[in-house]
Amino acid sequence: MTTESPSQANGATGRRRELLAIAAELFADKGFKNTTVRDIADAAGILSGSLYHHFDSKESMVDEILSSFQAELFAAYDEVLRSDDDARTKIERAVRLSFEAIDRHRHEVAIFQNEADFLGQQERFAYLAERNAQSRDVWITLLEDGLRSGALRADLDVELTYRFIRDTVWVAVRWYRPGGKLTHTDVADQYLTILLDGIAHA
Amino acid sequence: MTTESPSQANGATGRRRELLAIAAELFADKGFKNTTVRDIADAAGILSGSLYHHFDSKESMVDEILSSFQAELFAAYDEVLRSDDDARTKIERAVRLSFEAIDRHRHEVAIFQNEADFLGQQERFAYLAERNAQSRDVWITLLEDGLRSGALRADLDVELTYRFIRDTVWVAVRWYRPGGKLTHTDVADQYLTILLDGIAHA
DNA sequence: TGCCCAACCAAGCAATTGCTTGGTACTGTA
DNA sequence: TACAGTACCAAGCAATTGCTTGGTTGGGCA
Numbered sequence: 001m002t003t004e005s006p007s008q009a010n011g012a013t014g015r016r017r018e019l020l021a022i023a024a025e026l027f028a029d030k031g032f033k034n035t036t037v038r039d040i041a042d043a044a045g046i047l048s049g050s051l052y053h054h055f056d057s058k059e060s061m062v063d064e065i066l067s068s069f070q071a072e073l074f075a076a077y078d079e080v081l082r083s084d085d086d087a088r089t090k091i092e093r094a095v096r097l098s099f100e101a102i103d104r105h106r107h108e109v110a111i112f113q114n115e116a117d118f119l120g121q122q123e124r125f126a127y128l129a130e131r132n133a134q135s136r137d138v139w140i141t142l143l144e145d146g147l148r149s150g151a152l153r154a155d156l157d158v159e160l161t162y163r164f165i166r167d168t169v170w171v172a173v174r175w176y177r178p179g180g181k182l183t184h185t186d187v188a189d190q191y192l193t194i195l196l197d198g199i200a201h202a
Numbered sequence: 203m204t205t206e207s208p209s210q211a212n213g214a215t216g217r218r219r220e221l222l223a224i225a226a227e228l229f230a231d232k233g234f235k236n237t238t239v240r241d242i243a244d245a246a247g248i249l250s251g252s253l254y255h256h257f258d259s260k261e262s263m264v265d266e267i268l269s270s271f272q273a274e275l276f277a278a279y280d281e282v283l284r285s286d287d288d289a290r291t292k293i294e295r296a297v298r299l300s301f302e303a304i305d306r307h308r309h310e311v312a313i314f315q316n317e318a319d320f321l322g323q324q325e326r327f328a329y330l331a332e333r334n335a336q337s338r339d340v341w342i343t344l345l346e347d348g349l350r351s352g353a354l355r356a357d358l359d360v361e362l363t364y365r366f367i368r369d370t371v372w373v374a375v376r377w378y379r380p381g382g383k384l385t386h387t388d389v390a391d392q393y394l395t396i397l398l399d400g401i402a403h404a
Numbered sequence: 405t406g407c408c409c410a411a412c413c414a415a416g417c418a419a420t421t422g423c424t425t426g427g428t429a430c431t432g433t434a
Numbered sequence: 435t436a437c438a439g440t441a442c443c444a445a446g447c448a449a450t451t452g453c454t455t456g457g458t459t460g461g462g463c464a
Contacts, residue, residue, distance in 0.1 A: 036420080037423080038422095047442075057422080058422065157392050167369065171369040194358075
């Protein structure tokens with residue numbers, strides 16, 4: 001069915017990685033559906049048909065991009081969850097970790113942000129919805145721990161707070177640029193200041 | 203050029219409004235590029251070619267949807283700016299006004315959120331970038347007034363604070379559902395609490 | 405009764421889309 | 435030197451796309 005040899009079916013080839021990186025940038029900039037296989041091939045300096053030597057389909061490209069990124073991201077979340085830091089520190093770490101992910105994998109984050117809803121309708125991408133639920137579990141756990149320990153104010157709506165944090169953190173991928181004036185740490189510092197203590201004068 | 207009679211060229215026809223509402227829902231759900239004229243026509247119960255009796259092109263549909271919404275939204279911003287409320291009240295009003303816009307025009311907001319970057323590249327949609335700059339001006343003004351008056355803490359990065367607020371408010375369109383358990387006022391209340399005073403226990 | 409006109413249909417065209425097929429150039433290995 | 439395997443090209447197909455064209459329907463008005 002596939003033209004890959006067994007030894008390379010895991011995508012370890014250098015050329016595969018290159019092509020996936022090129023595709024990821026285009027998917028992030030123009031959207032998955034709005035990026036053609038000819039766009040990708042042009043950017044790679046080959047003909048569109050040649051892409052099918054490396055990949056089964058355009059879908060399998062975005063699949064590989066998203067699933068490998070998600071695996072890495074959730075490994076990081078798990079480490080925070082399992083640490084013995086106090087509740088507030090865990091929340092801080094989870095926020096910093098997310099901005100760092102934007103810094104290191106902006107294309108992947110952007111694709112997930114823009115295409116998850118649409119792709120998630122297909123069975124092949126059902127794991128996207130699962131990962132979303134998993135992410136929610138992480139945050140709800142962290143926030144409820146914060147409430148219990150007294151680190152967070154008691155009148156918070158945990159579900160809404162989770163949504164606000166998630167939205168603000170991940171949508172930053174739209175404007176954050178690695179190598180720009182602000183580092184991901186700068187952004188995380190400022191956001192944590194506002195999130196924890198508010199913008200109003202004390 | 204167009205098949206419209208002079209008396210209906212402004213889009214006041216009932217049928218035009220219906221078709222635009224149908225198109226707006228589809229554009230919001232599936233994306234502009236990913237919605238075909240046949241999708242729109244099917245949802246309206248007509249054939250795709252019949253759409254061109256009402257509109258010049260698919261682009262002119264999304265143009266009409268976005269430009270009329272933007273006009274309404276910025277009229278509301280202007281009213282807040284020109285009021286003689288204090289800085290903190292103005293910020294609160296601007297936030298509430300935005301959640302209310304999501305409640306009343308979710309399709310339009312969603313389209314603007316998802317397609318502005320892509321559409322804005324075309325000259326026809328240059329006004330989207332202008333509106334964006336205009337919105338930034340409004341918020342930067344409000345925040346700087348807040349700093350000057352002492353309502354806001356002095357160590358804020360105004361530009362970053364603006365981005366956090368803008369992102370959190372508008373991305374709520376992804377999960378807020380009119381008629382659901384939470385009203386737009388509930389959401390605004392909770393967000394303003396967090397934004398102004400933070401989530402940490404005092 | 406005759407006419408107008410908004411609203412729509414039926415059919416199809418040209419461009420673009422994802423993908424397929426059969427073949428070629430080059431490289432490393434036995 | 436023969437062979438295997440990677441990476442690619444050249445050409446094109448079937449489906450889908452936005453949009454066009456010429457014609458039909460039915461209600462309102464003089």
